[in-house]
Amino acid sequence: MKSEILYPGAFPMVRVELAAGENIKAESGAMVACSPTIDIESKMEGGFLGALSRKFLTGEKFFFQTLRASRGPGEALLAPTVPGEIVILELDGVNEYMVQKDGFLAGADAIVIESKMQGLSRGLLGGEGFFILKISGKGTLVLNSFGAIHKIELKPDQEYIVDNSHLVAWSSTTSYNIEKATSGWVASFTSGEGFVCRFKGPGLVYIQSRNPGSFGAWVRQFIPVSE
Amino acid sequence: MTQFSPNALCFGDEFPAAGAPCLVHIEEHGLTVAFVSDTTDGQPESVPFTSLTVSAGGLDHDQLVVKWAGQKGERTLYLKNPDVIRAFRQSAPDYVSHSFEQAAERVRQVRHRGRLVWSLVGGMFLATVLGLWFQSDLLVEIAVSRIPVEWEQKLGESAYRDFLSHQEVMKEGSAVAALAEMTQRMTTQIPDNPYKFEVTVVKSDVVNAFALPGGYVVVFTGLMKKAASGEEVAGVLSHELNHVLQRHGLERIVKSLGLMTVTAIVFGNQQGLVGMMKQLGVELFTLKFGREQETEADLTGLQLLQRAKIDPSGMITFFERLSEKDQGRMEWLSTHPMSADRAERLKAELAALPKKSPEPFTFDWKQVQTSLGP
DSSP: OEEEEESOSSSOEEEEEEOTTOEEEEETTOEEEEOTTOEEEEEOTTHHHHHHHIIIIIOOOSOEEEEEOTTSOEEEEEOOSSSBOEEEEEEESSOOEEEOTTOEEEEETTEEEEEEEOOHHHHHHSSSOSEEEEEEEEEEEEEEOSBOEEEEEEOTTOEEEEEGGGEEEEETTOEEEEEESSSSHHHHHHTTOOEEEEEESSEEEEEESSOHHHHHHHHHTTSOOOO | OOOOOOOEEEEOTTSOTTOEEEEEEEOSSEEEEEETTOOSTTOOEEEEGGGOEEEEESTTSOEEEEEEEETTEEEEEEEOOHHHHHHHHHHSOHHHHHHHHHHHHHHHHHHHHHHHHHHHHHHHHHHHHHHHHHTHHHHHHHHHHTSOHHHHHHHHHHHHHHHHTTSOEEOSSHHHHHHHHHHHHHHTTSTTOOOOOEEEEEOOSOOOEEEETTTEEEEEHHHHHHOSSHHHHHHHHHHHHHHHHTTHHHHHHHHHHOHHHHHHHHTTOOHHHHHHHHHHGGGGGGOOOOHHHHHHHHHHHHHHHHHTTOOTHHHHHHHHHHHSSOOSOOHHHHHSOOOHHHHHHHHHHHHHSOOOOOOOOSSOHHHHHHHTOO
């Protein structure tokens, strides 16, 4: 699987080259165009129960697509639903990432996607919900975001504070705590931040430059209300 | 080097922030760390146990974090491979394994607390669901309270007119006047009465009376003939009026329509109910009230009689007389099973009520009965 980001910026696409017989998984609906040599199959990743739990628990799609180059080498173009950047990560079998539920776009066949339950405070206040995706294995992983993706590199014990709804993915060697944005409860909310995540290294944290929830709220005020 | 499959991530100043994949081996004296692109003269770095500090780390505190001061600054190793962790535990000398055990204990505590919190949350959730399930009567009541009286009247009226069109209705006469007097005396004693009660006498030997939602009451002449006094009929009437006032019919309908409907009504969708109730119109007559509803109608009926200064003992004597071995068609009993308990409870309730001197009706009951014919 060779991948390349086309039109980097707000409206990117990923071009994935597949060798004959190779297959990748992608988020359902991600395929934009592909060579005639590629077959599209839907697959319940993790079996029926796994797919069911993913659907109901993370809100992720029930089916993933599998793009299989069954009749010779070919390429596929993939794109996410929302405007925003795409980032390509290489998993080496040791590092693993937690990915918020809308962040996964595509991945090599050998990567493993699981739903993982977060702790109570992280689930309630972290802005990602109770269930996130844990992605491990070996191969290419393609993530997408809302807005631009920014990578934060944390040295051991280095801390960084991230607004909870801006998270895209973070390595499992990091840890984080949810806390109020300011010392007072009222000021936390009037400052517009509410809760934030205090990350502690080592590891990587990918954040998105726009907050989908806030954007939705902003759009909502322009939608005419029909009675 | 053949296939290099790393089992840990190493962090340090010269490594990328994501960590350098490395292969950790546990040996007798310490551990060796080999990197993919080993720049330190191809030899794996070997670290004795004496220079290690151990703790738990990572997102879920489930990784073993090993730190030491290397030749090129501080190194931090994140281990999560269970085999490596087990090997480490077995080979590490006491002074290291002591802090290892402490770290493990902290991990266990974190996990234990997590499980405790989740089981608490799960328990509360389960309790709420079970509570709602068994308290569905409460939900039904909430739903019923949200249905406007006008709808109830519309529903009852269509069924009522439909029923009367097949029956011989008494329009006038002393029996109609007597019932009108009873109804008048009782309804004036109902505070904030939203219902306009309509009581009709139907010629039939059936010993029965019934009330439809919205305040439509039918009394059969058969029942009036069986009654020994106006107070006895008033007792039955009071019972039926209270079925209406307590909206028992509506509760039964909502209950038979199911919990989904109830929730729909509670959360504001009442439109759908009208259509469903139209279909149910005919079934209104087959609605049987529950035991609790009967008891409620009995008790509130008794209180209403008391307020209207009608002798409440008529209600009890009529019930008792009907429950005795009796011939004829006793429909009222089939829908209002008369148990000894029920009579006893009514008597006890009556005894608890403050005594009021009853005022007699203006009609003569014997005369009313003779007007009904043989």
